[in-house]
Amino acid sequence: MKDTESPESAVRVIETFDALPLERRVQIFSELSPEAREELVRVVARPGEIIRQMSEEEIFFTVQKLGVDNALGLISLTTGRQLRYLLDLDLWKKEMLNVESAGRWLNIIAAMGEEKILQFVQVTDSELLVSLMNSFIKVRIRDPDIDLVEEKDSLPQFTLDDLFFVHFAVPGSEDTLKRFLETIFEWNTEYYFGLMGELARGVYLETEEEARRLRLARLADRGFPDFDEAVEIYRHIQRGALSSSPSELCREKAEPFEAPRTVLKYPLKVLAPGALFKRSLDAIAEPSEKDRLSQELAHLANKVMVADARDPAEADDLRGSLRKVSGYINIALEEMCGEDASKAADVLRCNHMELLFRRGFSVILDLRKEAQKLLRDYEGGVENLGHPLAGLVQGLFLKRPVFASFVLGESKPREFESLDDIILIRRLLDRALVEESWEPV
Numbered sequence: 001m002k003d004t005e006s007p008e009s010a011v012r013v014i015e016t017f018d019a020l021p022l023e024r025r026v027q028i029f030s031e032l033s034p035e036a037r038e039e040l041v042r043v044v045a046r047p048g049e050i051i052r053q054m055s056e057e058e059i060f061f062t063v064q065k066l067g068v069d070n071a072l073g074l075i076s077l078t079t080g081r082q083l084r085y086l087l088d089l090d091l092w093k094k095e096m097l098n099v100e101s102a103g104r105w106l107n108i109i110a111a112m113g114e115e116k117i118l119q120f121v122q123v124t125d126s127e128l129l130v131s132l133m134n135s136f137i138k139v140r141i142r143d144p145d146i147d148l149v150e151e152k153d154s155l156p157q158f159t160l161d162d163l164f165f166v167h168f169a170v171p172g173s174e175d176t177l178k179r180f181l182e183t184i185f186e187w188n189t190e191y192y193f194g195l196m197g198e199l200a201r202g203v204y205l206e207t208e209e210e211a212r213r214l215r216l217a218r219l220a221d222r223g224f225p226d227f228d229e230a231v232e233i234y235r236h237i238q239r240g241a242l243s244s245s246p247s248e249l250c251r252e253k254a255e256p257f258e259a260p261r262t263v264l265k266y267p268l269k270v271l272a273p274g275a276l277f278k279r280s281l282d283a284i285a286e287p288s289e290k291d292r293l294s295q296e297l298a299h300l301a302n303k304v305m306v307a308d309a310r311d312p313a314e315a316d317d318l319r320g321s322l323r324k325v326s327g328y329i330n331i332a333l334e335e336m337c338g339e340d341a342s343k344a345a346d347v348l349r350c351n352h353m354e355l356l357f358r359r360g361f362s363v364i365l366d367l368r369k370e371a372q373k374l375l376r377d378y379e380g381g382v383e384n385l386g387h388p389l390a391g392l393v394q395g396l397f398l399k400r401p402v403f404a405s406f407v408l409g410e411s412k413p414r415e416f417e418s419l420d421d422i423i424l425i426r427r428l429l430d431r432a433l434v435e436e437s438w439e440p441v
Contacts, residue, residue, distance in 0.1 A: 014043055017040075017044055018044055018045045018046070022049055022053075025044075025049075026050055026053045029050050030054075030058075030263045031265070034061075034063075034066045037062055037074065038066055041073045041074055041077060047073075047077055048077045051074065051078065051079070051082070052079055053263055054082070055262035055264040056081055056082050056086075056262075057085070057264055057266070058264045058265060058266055059074065059082045059085070059086065060086055060089060061266035061318070062266065063075065063086060064313075064315040064318055065266075065315060067315075068104065068105075068108065069104075069108075072108065075112075076112050080119050083120065085222070087105065088215050088218055088219060089313045090105065091128075092212070092215065092313070093313070095212060097135065097211075099135045102132050102136075103136070103170065106132070106136070106173075106176050106177070106180065107176050110175075110176040110179045110180060114183045118183060121180075121183075121184060125210075125211055125215075126195075126198075127208070127210045128214075129195065130195065130198045130203055130207055131203060131208045133177075133180075133199055134199055134203040135169075136169060137168055138156075138169055139164050139165070139166055139167075140164070140165045140167070141164060141200045142155060142162065142163060142165065148162060160182065160185045160192075161185075164196040166181065223298065223302035223303055224302045224303070224305070224306055224312070225303060225306060226306075227306055227307065230304075230306035230307040233300070233304065233354060233358060233361075234307065234358070234361055236358075239335065239336065239362075241355065242336065242347070242350075242351050242355055242356065242359055243347070243351055244336055244337075244343070244346065264291070264295060264298060265294065267294050267298045267301065268293075268294050268297070270319060270323065271326050272323075275326070275330045276337070276344050276418075277326055277329050277330040277333055277344070278326075279341040280333060280342075280345040280347075280348055281345070282341075283341050283342055283344075283345040284349070289348075293348060296354070297322070297326070300325050300353050300354055301324075302321075304325055305321045308321070320415075325353070325357055327360070327415045327416055327417040328357045328358075328360030328364075328415075330360070330417060330418055331360035331364070331416060331418060331421075332356040332357070332359035333356065334418060335359070335360075335363055363419075363422055364396070364401050364416055367422055368397065368401065370426065370429055371393050371425070371429055372397075374429055375393075382397070387407065388407040388408055388428070389428040389429070390407075391404045392404050392407060396425065402414065403416045403421045
């Protein structure tokens, strides 16, 4: 809401929004910034209806952009599947449970009340719940052969049943963990006893490993394959392997795409304005096509994060992967279509995003081969190429090439974004120019 609006006009805007059909409310919500989404769900009626229409990825992108602590309204409304996806990505660091992140999430969920606690417990694998709890509490079972009064002084103080006694191992976590344990106990005593029994016996490495395995299986369905599969996106592909047929022929060849019931808009919002890729997407009017492309773009960015060993829970890594994917696709489209956005839209309709990504990367690989061939004709190293070519070639020779734009006055290296980046280096590689600017060391 604008600060200049009166309370009465703001109420009328909200009432008008609430009166719209759900489909229209979802459409408006999906076009808003993450900040506006968080504000909206706090003031409108029935916000949960809208959140249920968002895909798990869209919720994750929104929460990551806001930061967990600034997205409490959205998080409170998440479905079980949405919450589980958030936790699958944010509770782990390099395939290990992140205790700091776990503590933050437990505090947030506890503060939202019993309903959210139970949702969390019901969608969380028992192996994960045991591993999480073991990071914060230690459980002892009383000895049935000793009178409780005699034994009580040697046991932790907290118990709900005079059988399991809990020591809170992390300072400041006691109130949060008590609320979790009390809620579970009141909801399902049998489940509580099973959980506490596991904790009292001790948590083994196999428990956390099983939790990790179950998580990876779910993430594989969301475009997070294992590393060996993910690096396949960096295999060279010839331009001829892609189709540039007119759109009608493409539609005949393509398998029918069933549009998802949930909204995924965020990947399309981070594309560079003015780039051919963005303009060609804008030229596609069919909602089902945009849905397909958005889904493919999100899953491809997930693959890049696995292949590049990036952390999907880090907002910068997430946006960086999306920028890399869009840059490589933009290079492929420019190579095939020049600046013709209509033709590029046909290419998008005809090809899977991964093929276009691989073609863009292959253009960079071909440029690297040109630089390697040139260097073989000279003695010395890359530094003999002079400025700015030496810096650009060093970036090109990295395992994951970058455009070393800092040598041209930009603040830091970046991903390749367009054919102009390729053309600039190729011109500098021209033998005559290299010999003319030769700076021996």
